[in-house]
Amino acid sequence: MPQRVAIVGTGQTDHKSHRPDVNQREMINEAVVRALEDCEMTIRDIDAIIIGNMDHFESINYVDTWSVEGSGGVMKPIMKITTGGTTGASVAIAAYYHVASGLFDKVLAIGWEKNSESDTTAAIVTCSDPVWDRFSYSGAIPSLASEASAYMEQYGATQHDAARVAVRDRKNAMNNPHAHLRKPVTIEDVMASPMLAYPVKLGDVCPRTDGACAVVLAADGIAQKVTPRPAWFVASAVRHTYTWFGDSTDYDQGLVSLKNASREAYQKAGIRNPADELDVAELYLPYTYAGLKYIEALDFCAPGHGPRFVADGHTEIDGKIPVNPSGGVISTNCIGATALLRVAEAAIQIMGKGGKRQVHGANLALATGFGGCFWSDVVLLCGDRP
Amino acid sequence: MAHEYENHAPMTMRMETPMPYEWSIGKYGSRFFQEIREKNQFIGIRCPGCGKVYIPPRRVCGPCFKELDELVELPNQGAITAFSIVNYPFIDPNTGIQRPIPYTYGYIRIDGADNIFSHIIDETDENKIKVGMRVRAVFKEKDAMQGHINDIKHFEIVD
Numbered sequence: 364m365p366q367r368v369a370i371v372g373t374g375q376t377d378h379k380s381h382r383p384d385v386n387q388r389e390m391i392n393e394a395v396v397r398a399l400e401d402c403e404m405t406i407r408d409i410d411a412i413i414i415g416n417m418d419h420f421e422s423i424n425y426v427d428t429w430s431v432e433g434s435g436g437v438m439k440p441i442m443k444i445t446t447g448g449t450t451g452a453s454v455a456i457a458a459y460y461h462v463a464s465g466l467f468d469k470v471l472a473i474g475w476e477k478n479s480e481s482d483t484t485a486a487i488v489t490c491s492d493p494v495w496d497r498f499s500y501s502g503a504i505p506s507l508a509s510e511a512s513a514y515m516e517q518y519g520a521t522q523h524d525a526a527r528v529a530v531r532d533r534k535n536a537m538n539n540p541h542a543h544l545r546k547p548v549t550i551e552d553v554m555a556s557p558m559l560a561y562p563v564k565l566g567d568v569c570p571r572t573d574g575a576c577a578v579v580l581a582a583d584g585i586a587q588k589v590t591p592r593p594a595w596f597v598a599s600a601v602r603h604t605y606t607w608f609g610d611s612t613d614y615d616q617g618l619v620s621l622k623n624a625s626r627e628a629y630q631k632a633g634i635r636n637p638a639d640e641l642d643v644a645e646l647y648l649p650y651t652y653a654g655l656k657y658i659e660a661l662d663f664c665a666p667g668h669g670p671r672f673v674a675d676g677h678t679e680i681d682g683k684i685p686v687n688p689s690g691g692v693i694s695t696n697c698i699g700a701t702a703l704l705r706v707a708e709a710a711i712q713i714m715g716k717g718g719k720r721q722v723h724g725a726n727l728a729l730a731t732g733f734g735g736c737f738w739s740d741v742v743l744l745c746g747d748r749p
Numbered sequence: 750m751a752h753e754y755e756n757h758a759p760m761t762m763r764m765e766t767p768m769p770y771e772w773s774i775g776k777y778g779s780r781f782f783q784e785i786r787e788k789n790q791f792i793g794i795r796c797p798g799c800g801k802v803y804i805p806p807r808r809v810c811g812p813c814f815k816e817l818d819e820l821v822e823l824p825n826q827g828a829i830t831a832f833s834i835v836n837y838p839f840i841d842p843n844t845g846i847q848r849p850i851p852y853t854y855g856y857i858r859i860d861g862a863d864n865i866f867s868h869i870i871d872e873t874d875e876n877k878i879k880v881g882m883r884v885r886a887v888f889k890e891k892d893a894m895q896g897h898i899n900d901i902k903h904f905e906i907v908d
């Protein structure tokens with residue numbers, strides 16, 4: 364029987380497009396210090412550390428070893444996890460496994476990225492098969508644009524429908540003091556922004572951000588002593604599809620990895636109607652069209668109904684299922700930290716520490732991670748000890 | 750001492766060194782390139798478990814986790830399942846220099862295959878390309894082929 368596990372503290376940097384004032388270790392350290400402060404622990408209380416970022420983004424391997432002065436990992440068990448866009452959620456899930464196993468009681472999870480230090484697209488292109496896919500592949504945006512073009516063809520969704528997702532997330536970011544882009548946009552702004560890869564425009568996509576996030580997990584019995592309202596892990600699920608793009612792009616089925624992962628998590632948690640039962644969702648939506656399509660995979664609404672569901676206001680902060688009160692990925696994207704920020708923000712909601720972005724009475728929260736070749740991580744957190 | 754430098758901008762250091770690699774293409778992948786060089790002909794491979802035909806051919810079907818060995822000839826044409834017109838600059842990690850833009854990145858379902866082939870399509874006008882359009886492969890001259898994915902120059906729209 365695994366140990367019950369809760370998130371007891373979170374910390375994040377104040378995200379920006381460029382942080383030349385700190386090197387990588389120093390930026391990691393900022394988030395770690397904030398997470399430890401949040402749960403009134405010291406680094407000596409931490410039994411083990413999981414850390415992750417994107418391969419090739421900073422061109423330094425073995426972050427687990429070279430960052431120890433920043434992470435606090437000197438002479439501690441520390442392990443690197445990197446799974447592309449899902450890295451942050453995978454870091455959280457690996458930390459959850461560590462505590463659940465009973466081998467460790469207090470584990471620190473860290474995700475970080477200095478996007479400013481490389482050509483992001485060139486770095487992402489290295490995730491593709493060098494013989495078959497790399498020649499034509501051009502990074503995240505066209506890959507997502509291809510998905511969007513197929514979704515629009517299948518359901519008649521429009522660029523205008525997608526723009527509403529940016530309007531919502533960027534409006535929410537105004538309430539998050541840590542968010543990178545804190546300036547509201549209108550549908551007209553998004554529609555008028557430059558076309559990057561049809562049908563995706565500059566206003567539809569996430570920014571490149573320098574930032575880090577750290578989360579402290581603790582075992583049952585310790586968690587309740589550390590914080591009055593821990594965010595308990597109810598379920599997690601990981602699904603990977605093919606990494607050859609031609610095998611992961613059966614678009615007509617929706618985002619199958621997310622559908623599959625969320626069904627497993629809902630089943631474990633006894634959730635039948637996610638839109639009614641979940642109080643808040645922090646979703647890895649790297650571009651606006653994901654805000655239409657991926658909520659269908661999550662069963663918030665039926666396939667093809669995403670545009671209507673968003674337009675009707677159901678995902679607003681006071682709607683049926685508030686999505687991304689933090690401002691989401693469209694407002695902040697320090698990639699290796701991005702999915703951990705989803706988990707941290709879900710925990711913040713349950714812990715009641717959301718300040719102006721707090722969803723009133725949030726008790727059951729969903730966080731997701733999304734990775735380049737259409738793979739997915741899902742984490743469910745709850746204020747009630749499972 | 751420190752205070753007199755406090756207003757100076759933080760500095761960065763730049764690296765632009767390319768790093769060479771040499772990747773194995775594999776048994777059936779190599780065969781694929783030989784077939785297009787000799788016959789301008791695509792080949793795929795059928796899984797004995799699920800019956801799916803994959804292009805390019807590979808040795809294992811992921812979902813079935815079975816070894817494959819039944820090569821099948823496929824036509825050099827199919828239909829566009831998704832595409833995007835790439836219109837922003839980035840460094841190509843294969844060459845170390847900026848990839849020419851605009852170009853159209855396309856997912857193509859080759860007739861007779863069950864998965865999708867990714868390549869480029871020589872149409873960059875969004876009003877002249879649609880999901881579902883028929884496309885055909887255009888090959889390099891035989892002597893210019895090198896066992897590289899760009900031995901297929903691009904796909905062209907045929908309807």
Ligand SMILES: [Zn+2]
Nearest residue numbers: 796799810813
């Ligand atoms: Zn099979």
